[in-house]
Amino acid sequence: MSRVSIKDIARAANVSHSTVSRALGNSPLVRAETRARIQRLAQEMGYSPDAWARSLVMGRTQTIGVVVTAITDPFIAEIVQAIEQTAYHHDHTVILATSNAEPERELAAVEMLRSKRVDGVIVTSSRVGALYQEHLDRLGVPVVLINSHRQQRGPYTFSVNVDNQHGGRLATDHLIRLGHRRIAYISGPEGNSDDLARQAGYRQALSLAGIDLDPDLILPGNGRLSGGEDALPRLVGLAEPPTAVFCYNDMTAIGLLRAARQRHLIVPRDLAVVGFDDIPFASYVCPPLTTVAQPKFEMGRRAVEMVLTLLDPALAGGSISNVVVQGRLIVRESS
Amino acid sequence: MSRVSIKDIARAANVSHSTVSRALGNSPLVRAETRARIQRLAQEMGYSPDAWARSLVMGRTQTIGVVVTAITDPFIAEIVQAIEQTAYHHDHTVILATSNAEPERELAAVEMLRSKRVDGVIVTSSRVGALYQEHLDRLGVPVVLINSHRQQRGPYTFSVNVDNQHGGRLATDHLIRLGHRRIAYISGPEGNSDDLARQAGYRQALSLAGIDLDPDLILPGNGRLSGGEDALPRLVGLAEPPTAVFCYNDMTAIGLLRAARQRHLIVPRDLAVVGFDDIPFASYVCPPLTTVAQPKFEMGRRAVEMVLTLLDPALAGGSISNVVVQGRLIVRESS
DNA sequence: TTGTAGGCGTTATCAC
DNA sequence: GTGATAACGCCTACAA
Numbered sequence: 168m169s170r171v172s173i174k175d176i177a178r179a180a181n182v183s184h185s186t187v188s189r190a191l192g193n194s195p196l197v198r199a200e201t202r203a204r205i206q207r208l209a210q211e212m213g214y215s216p217d218a219w220a221r222s223l224v225m226g227r228t229q230t231i232g233v234v235v236t237a238i239t240d241p242f243i244a245e246i247v248q249a250i251e252q253t254a255y256h257h258d259h260t261v262i263l264a265t266s267n268a269e270p271e272r273e274l275a276a277v278e279m280l281r282s283k284r285v286d287g288v289i290v291t292s293s294r295v296g297a298l299y300q301e302h303l304d305r306l307g308v309p310v311v312l313i314n315s316h317r318q319q320r321g322p323y324t325f326s327v328n329v330d331n332q333h334g335g336r337l338a339t340d341h342l343i344r345l346g347h348r349r350i351a352y353i354s355g356p357e358g359n360s361d362d363l364a365r366q367a368g369y370r371q372a373l374s375l376a377g378i379d380l381d382p383d384l385i386l387p388g389n390g391r392l393s394g395g396e397d398a399l400p401r402l403v404g405l406a407e408p409p410t411a412v413f414c415y416n417d418m419t420a421i422g423l424l425r426a427a428r429q430r431h432l433i434v435p436r437d438l439a440v441v442g443f444d445d446i447p448f449a450s451y452v453c454p455p456l457t458t459v460a461q462p463k464f465e466m467g468r469r470a471v472e473m474v475l476t477l478l479d480p481a482l483a484g485g486s487i488s489n490v491v492v493q494g495r496l497i498v499r500e501s502s
Numbered sequence: 503m504s505r506v507s508i509k510d511i512a513r514a515a516n517v518s519h520s521t522v523s524r525a526l527g528n529s530p531l532v533r534a535e536t537r538a539r540i541q542r543l544a545q546e547m548g549y550s551p552d553a554w555a556r557s558l559v560m561g562r563t564q565t566i567g568v569v570v571t572a573i574t575d576p577f578i579a580e581i582v583q584a585i586e587q588t589a590y591h592h593d594h595t596v597i598l599a600t601s602n603a604e605p606e607r608e609l610a611a612v613e614m615l616r617s618k619r620v621d622g623v624i625v626t627s628s629r630v631g632a633l634y635q636e637h638l639d640r641l642g643v644p645v646v647l648i649n650s651h652r653q654q655r656g657p658y659t660f661s662v663n664v665d666n667q668h669g670g671r672l673a674t675d676h677l678i679r680l681g682h683r684r685i686a687y688i689s690g691p692e693g694n695s696d697d698l699a700r701q702a703g704y705r706q707a708l709s710l711a712g713i714d715l716d717p718d719l720i721l722p723g724n725g726r727l728s729g730g731e732d733a734l735p736r737l738v739g740l741a742e743p744p745t746a747v748f749c750y751n752d753m754t755a756i757g758l759l760r761a762a763r764q765r766h767l768i769v770p771r772d773l774a775v776v777g778f779d780d781i782p783f784a785s786y787v788c789p790p791l792t793t794v795a796q797p798k799f800e801m802g803r804r805a806v807e808m809v810l811t812l813l814d815p816a817l818a819g820g821s822i823s824n825v826v827v828q829g830r831l832i833v834r835e836s837s
Numbered sequence: 838t839t840g841t842a843g844g845c846g847t848t849a850t851c852a853c
Numbered sequence: 854g855t856g857a858t859a860a861c862g863c864c865t866a867c868a869a
Binding site for chain 4 (some may be wrong): 507508509519520523524527551552554555556557558559560
């Protein structure tokens, strides 16, 4: 075990534990010689400072809680990677909690992070239900929501969002420009606000192009592979099937692609498909997926930076505001 | 902030803080009535126990450190998901560290986890370099390696591995049975022990089938999409190109698939491809990938259970031993 | 059944 | 420069 504490070192060095603490903290209030001696000793004895004991007195844990629905979602994984990386560079560590989008687990996660005294929390792609929202506020630490919408934010709650509506318009405009008039939309998890905004962009693009919205062309999905897969049969079963589909995200689109292939539909000839996210696999499916790329790394990085800024009143200067980043259309071969 | 401590509750309840502590811990040494009163009060005051203060005295943090190369690797993400899930059910939380396979970051991660006093550490798919290995041992807590090989294990270090060699044989046998005689192998990250074992299975299968090994057919990869992509041109450039390829993992295979498509090679007609892992996307690429599935959830779960068992001498009973799980061949359309 | 006292490993504020 | 001493929030003998 890491049994050696600063007291042990003090004993071995014949000084008080306060001197050891100072020496280890490179305080100038310690004679250079003793400092060196103590540091050498600490090294030899295999000393490792107890981060939690320190945090008790410092009031900071150097820890950020990250709540995600599922780390197996490639989009989320990229975000978390960016978060971890950035946190590391700022000398913070990440406590991970997955919720499976189950309200019960979300609450448990918040309660856990609260007990673990994280300095801040980052939540990715949650529905952020009413209950959850309230608990997040009670947390009393900075909370940054990535791609999650809230009606009403706490004083300490901010968000990093991609401009979903703009993204939805990019995708739909692209299909319209290609000559499509019957364009379907497959939605994400129910009640998801990203979904709503992307859909709004879709509607807006259609409207601007003078195309009437056909409600039959909006199908429910779930943001996962199965969502797209299940949607295809319903799409082709329509009296007047669409010639193009815009999907809530890449996972949905990829599921759709597979279902299309099984029915021997040729994409994009029989059906053009556009996704959202630009996950790494998007360019590896066939045909390579046209999609709206989110700047995932930047989003994760900025979320961490926001938390850290919020934590440091000096840096803050009241200048914090929500971040909105722009996605960009990447045209590949599925459209 | 979560400023309220048991002392505050004590004051409000007109009892000592020890009584509060007991009441909150549901100790029977407290009159039922006072206990109820205190618990109600705690609730009202929004009390949340400080996990680290508690861990200071308990000597347990209820925390498991997880070190991965990159959470964006779908195989790793599945493992981490299983770890987090299982840890949650055992009332533990996960501290995540990503290393990018950089030795410097690996060391930093271990040092961090040491300071954070995690109860145990799980390492996934690392090369586990000599230095790293030594530091892991110094940790003084249970360490479980998932799919990582070590020459020499510390007293507290165990592993959960898929039977890589068996898996390699499954894949290669399958290709041989399909009539292939020139079968290539694209390797993983350099020095990776999984890679070596899978390759050993490959060699063994060839040998058993009386096929001479052609060293030209073994190409270097990196375990990522680019590894497979870069390998294809070299493969087809061979004087006598192979008719089938076994890849270190699915990522490699999927990269290869894409490169093949770009060159208008038909898989499996012109080239049969088999991967390893069975990541979720394996069945969504085209053609759907034949692969050797690893029981990812089970592996993550058992790693956590091992750590927990190691932690509890009562449970241990000296019966701990390394876990080896079997992969199974999943034949799809790429072979 | 409850309270007092000590200690877990730190840092910080005093004296000396 | 250095050493007591007191926190931080919690648990747990030991006393009462």
